[in-house]
Amino acid sequence: AQSVTQPDIHITVSEGASLELRCNYSYGATPYLFWYVQSPGQGLQLLLKYFSGDTLVQGIKGFEAEFKRSQSSFNLRKPSVHWSDAAEYFCAVGADSNYQLIWGAGTKLIIKP
Amino acid sequence: DVKVTQSSRYLVKRTGEKVFLECVQDMDHENMFWYRQDPGLGLRLIYFSYDVKMKEKGDIPEGYSVSREKKERFSLILESASTNQTSMYLCASSPNPGGAFFGQGTRLTVV
Numbered sequence: 507a508q509s510v511t512q513p514d515i516h517i518t519v520s521e522g523a524s525l526e527l528r529c530n531y532s533y534g535a536t537p538y539l540f541w542y543v544q545s546p547g548q549g550l551q552l553l554l555k556y557f558s559g560d561t562l563v564q565g566i567k568g569f570e571a572e573f574k575r576s577q578s579s580f581n582l583r584k585p586s587v588h589w590s591d592a593a594e595y596f597c598a599v600g601a602d603s604n605y606q607l608i609w610g611a612g613t614k615l616i617i618k619p
Numbered sequence: 620d621v622k623v624t625q626s627s628r629y630l631v632k633r634t635g636e637k638v639f640l641e642c643v644q645d646m647d648h649e650n651m652f653w654y655r656q657d658p659g660l661g662l663r664l665i666y667f668s669y670d671v672k673m674k675e676k677g678d679i680p681e682g683y684s685v686s687r688e689k690k691e692r693f694s695l696i697l698e699s700a701s702t703n704q705t706s707m708y709l710c711a712s713s714p715n716p717g718g719a720f721f722g723q724g725t726r727l728t729v730v
Contacts, residue, residue, distance in 0.1 A: 538718075540718045542718075542721075547724070547726075548723060548724065549709055549721035549722050549723045549724045550709065550711075550719075550721040551721070552718045552719075552720070555718045596661070596662070598718075606652070606664065606667060606677075607718075607719060609661050609662045610661065611659075611660075611661040612661055
């Protein structure tokens with residue numbers, strides 16, 4: 507069955523430090539891959555997406571993610587986090603022609619001053 | 620800018636009431652979705668629609684129905700609200716193919 511795993515429920519990072527959020531998926535074909543961010547009490551905003559081509563994709567707010575087929579991973583990175591990055595981050599995989607998304611459980615990012 | 624608008628940010632309803640949550644998108648997307656989000660459970664798909672008057676059940680359709688009479692509008696209906704339907708409800712729309720664009724969410728409390 508298709509699934510998305512975000513192994514870290516919470517991550518705490520100091521402001522200015524680098525960040526990596528992990529995402530692993532299980533999917534039979536080449537997936538569409540997405541990262542979303544949700545600030546408290548808000549809807550979700552698309553950070554970046556991968557469909558094909560260059561496996562390193564750039565997104566908004568200084569985020570990037572790398573698709574590694576051999577590891578079935580799509581980890582999100584940022585070289586230097588800001589306090590405003592504190593939010594919950596969701597990884598998702600495109601499922602089929604209906605373009606439903608399969609969601610990870612989310613990782614809550616906490617920024618230490 | 621892409622916009623998905625949910626009619627209410629906060630709603631309080633009584634047990635047994637019929638509740639309508641409205642969602643409108645201005646991007647001419649074929650696909651629209653209703654999710655509910657609960658702490659520790661992530662996003663769970665209730666229903667989705669890939670065309671006007673077309674609908675498909677998601678993972679947790681029980682107690683809900685939907686209506687899509689026009690391409691831009693997708694309504695979620697709680698036929699008889701219950702306290703276990705207290706949740707954050709998120710509407711999204713999606714092009715073919717592409718990621719989903721979300722509304723701001725409706726936090727529904729059923730008392």
